[in-house]
Amino acid sequence: MPRALQLKRRFAQLMDLPPEAVLNTALIKVVGNLELSIANHRGLREFSAGAICVASPQGLIRVTGTGLVIHYLSPDEVRIGGRITGIDLE
Amino acid sequence: MTGALWTWLQGYLVVRFRGPRVEEVLNAAVEQGISVSEVERLTSDIVIARLAVRHFRRLRPLLREYGVAAAIFERAGLPFVISGLNRRLFFIVGLLLSGILIAYFSTFVWFIEVTGSSDAAADSILRAAAEAGLYSGLPKQAFDAAALEAVLMARFPELAWVDVRTIGIKAVIEVVERQPDEYDPNLVGDIVARFGGTITDVFVARGTAQVRPGDVVQPGDVLISGTYYDRWGRRQQGRAQGAVWARVVRESFAEAPLYESFQIETGRFHRQWRLEIGSLAVPLGRRPPFRAYRTQDRIWQLKLGPISLPVRFRLRTYSELDYEERHVPRQAAEERALEEAWRKLEMEGADRTKAARVQVTTLDVPDAAAVRVMLSVQLEQNIGEFREN
Numbered sequence: 001m002p003r004a005l006q007l008k009r010r011f012a013q014l015m016d017l018p019p020e021a022v023l024n025t026a027l028i029k030v031v032g033n034l035e036l037s038i039a040n041h042r043g044l045r046e047f048s049a050g051a052i053c054v055a056s057p058q059g060l061i062r063v064t065g066t067g068l069v070i071h072y073l074s075p076d077e078v079r080i081g082g083r084i085t086g087i088d089l090e
Numbered sequence: 091m092t093g094a095l096w097t098w099l100q101g102y103l104v105v106r107f108r109g110p111r112v113e114e115v116l117n118a119a120v121e122q123g124i125s126v127s128e129v130e131r132l133t134s135d136i137v138i139a140r141l142a143v144r145h146f147r148r149l150r151p152l153l154r155e156y157g158v159a160a161a162i163f164e165r166a167g168l169p170f171v172i173s174g175l176n177r178r179l180f181f182i183v184g185l186l187l188s189g190i191l192i193a194y195f196s197t198f199v200w201f202i203e204v205t206g207s208s209d210a211a212a213d214s215i216l217r218a219a220a221e222a223g224l225y226s227g228l229p230k231q232a233f234d235a236a237a238l239e240a241v242l243m244a245r246f247p248e249l250a251w252v253d254v255r256t257i258g259i260k261a262v263i264e265v266v267e268r269q270p271d272e273y274d275p276n277l278v279g280d281i282v283a284r285f286g287g288t289i290t291d292v293f294v295a296r297g298t299a300q301v302r303p304g305d306v307v308q309p310g311d312v313l314i315s316g317t318y319y320d321r322w323g324r325r326q327q328g329r330a331q332g333a334v335w336a337r338v339v340r341e342s343f344a345e346a347p348l349y350e351s352f353q354i355e356t357g358r359f360h361r362q363w364r365l366e367i368g369s370l371a372v373p374l375g376r377r378p379p380f381r382a383y384r385t386q387d388r389i390w391q392l393k394l395g396p397i398s399l400p401v402r403f404r405l406r407t408y409s410e411l412d413y414e415e416r417h418v419p420r421q422a423a424e425e426r427a428l429e430e431a432w433r434k435l436e437m438e439g440a441d442r443t444k445a446a447r448v449q450v451t452t453l454d455v456p457d458a459a460a461v462r463v464m465l466s467v468q469l470e471q472n473i474g475e476f477r478e479n
Contacts, residue, residue: 043113043117043120043121044113044116044117045113046113047112047113047116047129047131047137048131048134049130049131069128069129069130070126070127070128070129070130070139071127071128071129072093072125072126072127073116073120073125073126073127073129074120074125075120075121075123
């Protein structure tokens with residue numbers, strides 16, 4: 001891990017700040033296998049009913065499942081619904 | 091939920107995107123601050139998504155840039171609902187007007203129903219209620235149920251209880267009629283003989299016995315007087331209570347015909363169409379050529395959707411009837427007449443099982459082709475009945 005990133009991480013821990021805000025990383029929240037939201041995303045890369053691929057500062061986040069739908073897409077957040085069976089961080 | 095409601099209030103479009111680079115269009119739109127929701131891929135090159143109405147125009151340059159076609163698939167939300175209503179202004183006004191009229195007319199009493207009484211009494215009660223101010227078309231605000239109950243109770247002493255209430259546009263007058271033998275302790279009177287006979291037993295619950303076993307009484311004689319003396323020796327007037335049994339001879343008679351008339355269908359029938367407009371009926375065909383007949387109707391009601399029009403067709407089938415006389419065996423007629431004679435006695439309190447001596451005389455009634463049975467029974471029964479002073 002680069003030194004600057006390590007410093008930022010320590011600073012966030014020390015000041016009790018949300019790491020995704022300080023480190024500029026994606027924040028992924030999963031509600032069971034029904035819904036998944038990704039904050040700090042960098043846009044859609046691939047979209048189908050079986051897989052949705054979202055870009056993030058750290059790489060691609062691939063969500064697989066059946067009947068996948070993007071419930072909400074804004075510059076800050078993408079919220080995915082359907083039956084989620086897998087999440088891959090590439 | 092709030093977000094969905096806000097979206098609906100603002101109005102949104104369901105847009106169908108067609109092309110290979112839909113993801114890029116969506117990303118570019120999002121970068122420009124256009125939020126999209128409910129994005130769903132239908133086929134490999136068709137995606138549908140919802141977006142706010144005001145954002146659709148901003149999407150056009152992006153669509154051109156990425157070579158994606160977009161078409162509005164559906165318009166939804168409050169602005170479109172209002173716009174739709176504007177196009178059906180008269181319908182909405184009519185709907186509102188109907189609602190207001192229904193609400194207004196539901197503040198009146200339109201139907202009045204009497205429950206719990208015989209038909210004849212119900213008519214009298216309805217007339218009395220109308221005189222007291224309850225009529226069809228009365229505003230419910232002017233309807234005083236308690237006052238009407240008081241009026242009806244005062245007007246009809248035979249009523250034991252009255253309840254008046256409104257159910258929607260209907261006023262219901264529920265009454266309970268006083269039973270003839272209902273005990274009313276406020277009445278003052280004696281127990282008198284219903285029939286003449288020889289007293290066999292006297293039981294006094296209240297009052298003073300006027301007869302003893304062995305006495306012979308005539309109808310109307312006082313058996314138990316309502317006058318009695320209380321424990322302080324004061325003379326009191328009250329309601330006599332008790333039972334007085336006597337050996338009585340009761341007589342009854344009944345007749346039964348020796349011929350009975352039966353109705354039979356001959357098998358001939360006649361059909362006639364009738365056109366009915368409101369209460370006016372126009373026969374479309376000749377009348378039935380029968381002296382006696384039975385009718386059966388089939389009705390075709392004209393309707394306009396759910397509304398029944400006041401026009402209908404009626405197919406009336408007349409079936410010819412004839413009457414046939416059949417002989418009734420004499421023994422069967424006698425049994426029937428005897429049973430009827432007993433029934434008359436039992437209606438006056440006689441108990442068939444307590445009859446000590448029964449005498450049956452049978453006579454012919456030649457003019458009427460019937461038999462008459464005279465029944466004379468000696469039995470013991472309670473002959474007392476209350477008579478108000």
